[in-house]
Amino acid sequence: MTLTVEPATGFTTGLYIDGAWSKAEESFDDTNPATGELLVKVASASVSDVDRAVVAARRALEGAWAQTPGAARGALLNRLADLVERDAAELARLEALDVGKPVGQPGMLDIPNAVATFRHFAGWADKIQGTTIPTAGYLGMAPTHSYTVREPVGVIGAIVPWNTPLMIAAWKLGPALAAGNTIVVKPPEDAPLSILHLGALIDEAGFPAGVVNIVPGLGEIAGAALVAHAGVDKISFTGSPEVGRQIQKSAADTFKRVTLELGGKTPQIVCEDADVEAAINGIAMGLFFNQGEVCAAGTRILVHRSHYDTVVEALAQAADAQVLGDPFDESTTMGALINAEQLQRVLGYIEKGTAEGARLVAGGTSPDIPGFFVRPTIFADVDNASTIAQEEIFGPVGAVIPFDTVEEAIEIANATEYGLAATIWTQNVSLAHTLASKVRAGAVWVNGWAAIDPALPWGGMKSSGIGRELGWAGIVANTEEKVVTIVL
Numbered sequence: 001m002t003l004t005v006e007p008a009t010g011f012t013t014g015l016y017i018d019g020a021w022s023k024a025e026e027s028f029d030d031t032n033p034a035t036g037e038l039l040v041k042v043a044s045a046s047v048s049d050v051d052r053a054v055v056a057a058r059r060a061l062e063g064a065w066a067q068t069p070g071a072a073r074g075a076l077l078n079r080l081a082d083l084v085e086r087d088a089a090e091l092a093r094l095e096a097l098d099v100g101k102p103v104g105q106p107g108m109l110d111i112p113n114a115v116a117t118f119r120h121f122a123g124w125a126d127k128i129q130g131t132t133i134p135t136a137g138y139l140g141m142a143p144t145h146s147y148t149v150r151e152p153v154g155v156i157g158a159i160v161p162w163n164t165p166l167m168i169a170a171w172k173l174g175p176a177l178a179a180g181n182t183i184v185v186k187p188p189e190d191a192p193l194s195i196l197h198l199g200a201l202i203d204e205a206g207f208p209a210g211v212v213n214i215v216p217g218l219g220e221i222a223g224a225a226l227v228a229h230a231g232v233d234k235i236s237f238t239g240s241p242e243v244g245r246q247i248q249k250s251a252a253d254t255f256k257r258v259t260l261e262l263g264g265k266t267p268q269i270v271c272e273d274a275d276v277e278a279a280i281n282g283i284a285m286g287l288f289f290n291q292g293e294v295c296a297a298g299t300r301i302l303v304h305r306s307h308y309d310t311v312v313e314a315l316a317q318a319a320d321a322q323v324l325g326d327p328f329d330e331s332t333t334m335g336a337l338i339n340a341e342q343l344q345r346v347l348g349y350i351e352k353g354t355a356e357g358a359r360l361v362a363g364g365t366s367p368d369i370p371g372f373f374v375r376p377t378i379f380a381d382v383d384n385a386s387t388i389a390q391e392e393i394f395g396p397v398g399a400v401i402p403f404d405t406v407e408e409a410i411e412i413a414n415a416t417e418y419g420l421a422a423t424i425w426t427q428n429v430s431l432a433h434t435l436a437s438k439v440r441a442g443a444v445w446v447n448g449w450a451a452i453d454p455a456l457p458w459g460g461m462k463s464s465g466i467g468r469e470l471g472w473a474g475i476v477a478n479t480e481e482k483v484v485t486i487v488l
């Protein structure tokens with residue numbers, strides 16, 4: 001079957017397995033978050049569909065892909081980057097429709113980052129090298145010659161969340177393909193469309209059949225089948241800590257490698273000497289971008305007491321100034337939350353914030369319009385031990401906390417189970433380095449928020465995950481290091 005776009009809907013909604021599109025026996029509803037209405041029905045992969053995809057990936061791994069040298073893999077990734085760039089407007093439309101985010105935002109982050117990721121890893125594909133290592137020889141009897149090679153891990157199962165699906169799929173595809181792996185991607189059931197369109201571009205780019213397979217479906221069926229499959233060598237997962245924990249347990253049965261990119265509770269630390277205006281702008285972006293549905297959202301705002309009132313007031317104003325509505329309306333600055341359950345979850349946290357004694361200074365309600373919208377919300381005088389300061393809300397809710405000394409700021413910043421990212425606002429270079437060394441987080445940004453780049457390793461400490469993706473760390477995570485020793 002060569003059909004990729006359903007004529008009735010204009011969307012690509014099937015399974016992409018072994019270089020061909022097929023239908024599934026079941027389907028799931030993909031809803032438009034900004035209206036609450038059904039967008040389209042999407043093929044829901046069964047356990048046997050996932051098996052078919054894994055078998056195809058294994059065949060390609062040992063066949064056509066093994067015969068494709070690094071330079072050729074790089075050329076394919078570069079071609080894919082060009083096609084994503086060509087279809088940027090359509091991909092932005094799909095992300096806005098499916099995730100509910102303002103249509104301008106994918107053009108700022110998701111799409112350029114996906115393109116840059118494919119290009120970055122295209123560059124690595126023919127530069128993955130081993131080393132020669134001198135040793136004392138073989139049991140004192142003979143000299144040896146030892147060297148290492150980096151081989152692909154094998155078949156990778158990639159499981160993607162709904163907040164920035166295209167970009168996170170690129171983070172998994174880029175390093176896996178550059179390193180010579182084949183891959184089965186399980187898109188999120190809440191927002192599968194951009195990854196399905198990417199599947200059509202992968203086909204057009206000319207990757208051999210079976211190198212990339214895409215199996216939209218439910219987490220507990222298609223996702224779990226991928227994790228349990230004995231033919232999958234590694235799971236690369238981005239999503240919630242709860243599912244991450246289940247995946248690590250299940251992966252233990254087959255000793256699969258796992259990379260887990262999980263949640264966060266990023267502190268934004270505004271020091272006494274900070275450029276307060278720059279900090280306020282950066283904090284507002286870190287709270288409200290993508291409706292706050294960002295793993296690195298800067299939701300704990302730690303402010304030196306000398307700036308506390310100024311920052312609280314400015315953030316309340318910034319929250320009130322957000323324009324909620326149709327993601328395709330140019331005046332909209334904040335879109336809808338992903339689904340009704342997420343809206344109820346966020347409203348539940350807001351209720352808890354008030355009940356636990358925090359001071360609500362902006363937002364706190366859901367506007368009376370169709371779709372799953374919540375007003376951006378700021379709480380002041382938050383106790384860092386309270387629920388809204390400890391649990392990941394995954395919505396536009398900020399908790400502002402005062403501090404008096406740098407030591408106190410470090411203590412509060414680290415008093416969380418998460419360790420994904422942190423931002424420090426200071427003009428003192430010495431203080432910046434001191435704080436950067438003391439805060440337990442996979443990424444520390446000074447005077448900016450979310451300075452992510454495909455060249456930089458990405459991943460969390462503590463409950464924020466295990467392993468790193470992107471940059472050279474992404475290649476390491478997608479290869480096995482083999483040592484060869486020749487007794488001379």
Ligand code: NAD
Pocket residue numbers: 159160161162163164168186187188189217218219220222223224227238239240241243244246247261262263264294295296392394420460464465
């Ligand atoms: P989720 O864990 O509910 O789902 C993520 C993916 O896992 C989806 O594709 C889902 O279908 C699948 N899944 C669900 N149950 C499964 C199971 N039993 N076995 C296998 N797969 C299963 O997360 P979400 O709600 O889609 O995304 C939000 C979460 O993702 C937040 O916690 C957020 O912080 C995190 N996230 C982390 C990063 C990062 O880079 N660290 C980036 C984005 C999102």
